[in-house]
Amino acid sequence: MSYSSAMRLFCQKIFGFKIELMKWCNRMDLLAISTDKGEVIIRRLNFQRIWTHPPPKDGIKVRGIDFRPDEKIIAIGYNTGLVILLDIGTQNEISSFNVNSDITCFSWTQSNKEIEDSTDDETPFASHDTYLPPLPSFTSLSSSARKSDNLPTKSNPKRVINFLVIGLSSGVIHTLVFGILPCGQLDVGAKINVPSSQFQIVDAKLSVDSKQIFVSVKLGNMFKVYIFENELFPTFSLPLLRVAVQHGLILNTMVYIDDVIQSIIEAWETALLEMDIKLAKYASSQEPGTVSADFLELLMLGEPSQSLASFLANELTEKGLKKLGNSFDISYSTIQKLVVEPLHAGILNVCYHLNTVKGMSRNVYYYKPILGKLSNAVFQNAGAFLIKAMELQQAIEQSTRDYKLFWAWLNNVMVRLMEENTPDDCAAFSQQDIIYLTEFLSNFDICDDKDGDAEPMTRKKFNLERVGQYLENKNLEIESRNDTTQEWNQLLEDNHCMKKCELIYPHHKHLSLVQQHNLLKKCIGDLFSTPEKLISKEFRLKAEINCFEVLETSTVVADHVNVEADNVSLLAMLIDKNQLMIIEFNPKSNTFGAVRLVFQARPFIEGNEKFATFGTLKFHHIQFYNAGILSILLDSQTDTRQMNCFIQFPLSGLKMKFAYQKVGFTGNVMTATPLYNFYDLIEPTSVRVIDGFDGNMIAVSGCRKVASILSESQKGIRLYEMEVEDEDEDMETTLDSSATQN
Incomplete structure (x- = not known):
């Protein structure tokens, strides 16, 4: 299947506040943004405001926003450790909890396949519909009555489980089924015998089979990836799913x-x-x-x-x-x-x-x-x-x-x-x-x-x-x-x-x-805290992979995606402006491979003279567009001007370039990773110039075929339609003048 790398400018808007985070909803044309004031705003593709969620109190910063895979709930994490789950349609609060530490990474991971049930027992999923009448509505008796539904079974009848993974500055990682049921707490510092003050969790992601969790850590001047295993996730996925469903049913009723x-x-x-x-x-x-x-x-x-x-x-x-x-x-x-x-x-x-x-x-x-x-x-x-x-x-x-x-x-x-x-x-x-x-x-x-x-x-x-x-x-x-x-x-x-x-x-x-109501809520909380305590004991450190050296003051940009078709996980890490590393983890074969991409000196060999029009290219920001494409924002410097470029980099060609090795307890990627000149892997025609706009960060969605670029001032956003026909591509003239107004 051919892929069109063409992109068309859809609209642009300048805001009166700074934007810190952007996240696309994969099933609806919704873009979630967080501001420097701690607000989270949901907007449509045309920038129409749907709703704004204010910060719990002044001075709080948003550290993470992500949509649950069923795309009906959005999770918001704050620097105080507070996590709130909101219904996208109604803005009602579904659930909230506090992890008591600043959040460093925040993501939702869905299992790659439907959980099999040899007993074909539907009881935990449908018995309440059979034996319990619907809860009576009391909207006519109260103006404050609201409808709440955080059940995954309502929007996803299949037996597919997903996890909210939260990394903290305290060196702890929390996992929650459907973002509600705590199902494991991984103390990374205790497992690697390093105080939490000496390292920072940059990224954490579960594997496609939920058996392994890959934790990217900045430890001193080294960037490492730790692989932890937990046999309970894949082995008892069906019981865990059933308990989570019952937990959701109980929480829904308690909200009622x-x-x-x-x-x-x-x-x-x-x-x-x-x-x-x-x-x-x-x-x-x-x-x-x-x-x-x-x-x-x-x-x-x-x-x-x-x-x-x-x-x-x-x-x-x-x-x-x-x-x-x-x-x-x-x-x-x-x-x-x-x-x-x-x-x-x-x-x-x-x-x-x-x-x-x-x-x-x-x-x-x-x-x-x-x-x-x-x-x-x-x-x-x-x-x-x-x-x-x-x-x-x-x-x-x-x-x-x-x-x-x-x-x-x-x-x-x-x-x-x-x-x-x-x-x-x-x-x-x-x-x-x-x-x-x-x-x-x-x-x-x-x-x-x-x-x-x-x-x-x-x-x-x-x-x-x-x-x-x-x-x-x-x-x-x-x-x-x-x-x-x-x-x-x-x-x-x-x-x-x-x-x-x-x-x-x-x-x-x-x-x-x-008092009796509060006592029951406390007992229910104690009841469903048991899975977290039991599952937390089963985390085992499997491997420590040394990736590369990095300055202690530098910031590493990392993004992670699971490739369900190949049952592998890909981790892209932007080491600095000139180095990009991509690591592939294969839990089934117990191997990992890596490749390092750099911009070497500007080439003027035959066939590459066209790159001279872009001047010197540097990496600026990355994010996976989908499992097969990595979106990259580039800096371009010529003798006359500085600008940004955007490229959709297909990953299929890298498959043969990975240097694979078995996952041992200690691995070293840097010494065994082949180095490739990025100029040799891309076509000049695939590089799209973002003219008249200094980009700072990107947010992309392959499902919605959209990309957004945040300006360097963090006050302007450009939205692009992706995979358009080449003859329809127009980077400069399709901008609606009315959309540029404040």
Whole structure:
């Protein structure tokens, strides 16, 4: 298949900020750029802005951006170690974590083939669709509801696994399945017995079969490549994929539950905002313990105290009372709907997925190297979370009853205070209603003893309702009054064997819903941290390859690509302006080969005089266009001007020029690598002049057939269409003047 090296200028734009990184999306016409202010901007091919993600805080720098191979999620890494995964379509945050160190390299690697499954068992991939109904939508109940989906199985039904590989300045490399499930931590410094302060990780990439990881390191004045092996990745790829899918399902559901709880909190705060302002002000003006006494006195004697009468007449008012009553009715109705349907369904889904993981762990042969021995804490906390949600539902029902009594009684009081005629529909109270109302009023004053008897009692806020305490990250002030489990609890106390049974879920009466939720999230995090701990122990240093000498202050540009057709990995390294090294690793034959390309003195031999028009050529920046082509940005210096050139260099011709050797524990590439003059390997017609533009960096995509060149000032970008027909090529005249405006 012939390849056209022609390229056509599509558009150009000058920005008002500096651009530090560029990355193309291979499936969509999207270009991600990061700015010197820590922003990440997604733009289309015509520079139309899709969205901008601001930095987590001022002063943070973006160290890496990359699209997940399914092209629906983008990962962003910062110099603080924070990594954020965003949904490209909605900009919603899918996941975030912190690796606690500055990031030096950042890439996504996908396995070269679909994982085989001899059992043809679809259960871990489709059982939730069969047995679990879809989670109910609650967008009509909350403006903050959002749809989140980080599942790889939704966009990629095949059994193909991918890894996010993150290299840190601390000398550690993190690997995460689908960018979410931690599946291995490689401490390079510990493996090579060198302090992390003495070397820098430049590049890290998994091999095509995921068995090996190639780590490019700048150690003093030497540039080295270390090859580490981990047998667990290829051997247990299917169990790892299944665990990652379950992890994604659980995280999706937990995000859904987060949104439900946030919507409940918003509904609760809406109802209490005005009430808190009015009643808290009144409570703060009274002596501790007198608020409940005043209301109880009003209930029993029918006469309010002077302060309470003034508050009811001037602050609360009859109109304000009706408004608050309606507000509470609407809010409590919303809260109850959110608890009964979405929250309950979300917790049941989490329990189902956790039980699936538990079932996996029973298959020791497949899952023990990945999951180890599971703790029962996460499963018990999931059940306890469900019990707490049911307890909240009971609290809502009780509070709704108490509020209706309170508003009706207070409305009667207001009518009497205003000396109006009692309406015919005035509520009548039974003896049981009076008991409920008395208990409700008696709990208005809640005091707190901070340090036992050493500190005086201090008043908390006006404590009118019981639902809000479940939505705060602290213990319940008043536990549920109607405990329907007394007989069950007595049965457990009398039978310790049942009480200790791991199948019986505990009931943490003192915890709020938010506390129980946070406890479950922590247990889930601990559960899925196990694969990382187990897999990290299996990394083995296989080889140390000395590549070349380099100045300690110089920066080596490196790029890595996996050639799936040949099952090899290619590493291109720009040593300096005059030297380019390409290394091929073949895990199957356990060999590696290398070739070094240089620009020797300007040739004026027969057939090469055409290069004289470019003057002296030097390497500037490189990136793999695809597995068979290396894109190279060149500096060109003539007697009259300095400019940039661009070349698409095919790698097929280098196959016969590699000097191969077996991978031993120590290898030396520099002494055994053949040296070739780059002028002899390229055609003058393949060199494209970038006229009137000083380039600093390139970003290319063979899938989208595009290339972008960043200016030396880092404020301008030129976009080129690649592989165009030669007769359509126009480097200078196709620039749209409107696209050059700021």
